[in-house]
Amino acid sequence: MHRDWGHAALLLLPAMVLLFAFTHMPAIQTVIDSFWSTPRGRRPSVFVGDANYRRMLADPIFLKAMSNNAVYAALTIPASIALALAMAIFVQGRIAGRAFLRMSYFTPTVLPLIAVANIWVFFFLPGFGLFEQIREALGLSPQNWIGQPATALYAVTVVSVWSQAGFFMIFYLAALQNIPDSLREAAALEGTSRWTFFRRVTWPLLMPTTLFLSVNATINAFRTVDHIFVMTQGGPNNASMLLLYYIYEIGFRFWDTAYAATLTVVMVAILAIVGLGQFFLMDRRIHYK
């Protein structure tokens, strides 16, 4: 028995070392750092209690980033899931060029976001961007979509939805193909309309997928900020500032590591709460086979 435990511990050791060194230790260190000041020059770090947290609550940019992130999440999560479902249903049917369509929808996923964000910058460019040309044709006045505070956040939201909806579609497509044809046929014999069948059969059977995707979309809403670097750098006037981008600025541009650690603790806490909440809330309404 003892030997078994010894072997088990030895086998676990490599993974445990990596996990502790690169995940658990930094996480714990982050929490500790958030209660200490940032060491600067000859001044070593000192314990400051909740000073960093009080500073955070008074920080207008942090509050702006939080409310931006809330809007950003509230838009990207439902929009990308709804778009993914619509695309999956569309390309599941028997239509010409189905393989080509599926590939087109999936393309944004395989392209690096940094690269395509650059292309999107051109789409949004005032004067001769794609959207501007359409507006011009309709006789509307030119807009600087990513350069004005009123629209910058929505411009980066569109890019985010576009980049992840195709990936989500693959999951819906797989789930749709798991629903046996005989269910549709049995419903057809009863005279079930397509909408009724979707509402009463397809949608409930897709619930596990929807839960999985909404958790992923939530995490992405806080985690994916690649396009912010390329498109807006959080501006103008912090209009498109998101929490993670703010953490990057504080931590790696201003080297205020203690405050960055404080912000990180908040972000991890938000993600943990959202993730747990979704599982417990939606678990009751979900059918697992």
Next chain:
Amino acid sequence: MHITSSPTHSAGGITLRGLQRRFETSTALDDVSVNLPSGRFSVLLGPSGCGKSTLLRLIAGLDTPTAGQIYVDQTEITALPPSQRNLSMVFQSYALFPHLSVAENILFGLSVRRVARAEQQARLDRVASMMGLTDLLARRPAQLSGGQQQRVALARAVISDRPICLMDEPLSNLDAKLRAEMRVEIRALQQRLGLTMVYVTHDQVEAMTMADHIVVMNQGRVQQVASPRDLYENPANTFVARFIGTPPMNLIPVACLAEPGALPEGGMVGIRPEDIVLDPKGLPARLVGVEYLGADQLAAFEIGPDDHRVRVLVRVPARHALPADGHALAWPDSAEHVFGPDGLRLSALLSPLKEPSHA
């Protein structure tokens, strides 16, 4: 009010005329013309790939024929959507909705058609008690055994109160004991409700025990339409002769017989294994194998001249062990089924078929 214990449905006779279903690379059904009379239990029987399931799907409206017409009570329904054909169907996989309870599954059709709540409840109560599902109504399909799921699928067909019920190999997922029970149950249900049943199977035991009449199919064509007894006693061609009966009928080429007499050249003589007796005055035969079955044993013999040896199975009582050699086989003339070189039965005049043959 809708479901009574006496046969109520006089409607529901199905007529198929020249049905054809062609796929891009193959023809699943060709020139199928059959009557499936109302209130009777019809079985579509054939080996896998013979087109019987395709035919059922055409009747249900889940697939469209490339040629031919389907009538119910002289009304053409070929182009109608499934929901307007006034029929119910039990699928091989049962097609139960996994996220709905048994009660919701059974009531799915009624609630889609917006039948009043009170009537839904009344019909559910009656059907559930008829099928022995009353205690299971709150369960999910995954919490039921295979036999119970089968009952739910049946209940869903019965509650629709439609005169025609189609079944696509409904018992193939059950174990042997349950299958025997369900055979009796489905047959009793059909007779009690006076349903026009169209039942697809590849299992001849199911077909023989349940059917009023059997449509034997092979390679997309109807081989014979007859009652189980008629099918066994007067197979219309060599395919039906070999397909119906376990072990299959022995087919002996005329060339192998010592005295062909009036038998047609190039034809076959069919003799059921149970019709052959060991008789020293008969055809000399060499014993090549014995399969012991308990009450009986199946003895495999070889007969005929050396260049035309043919294997013949004989069912003999198992009480006596068979000696190794010195055998001879005989059979009464009345047990002979004579088939022409084209495989069609020639002795049809001696025992006329009750139903017109479409072979």
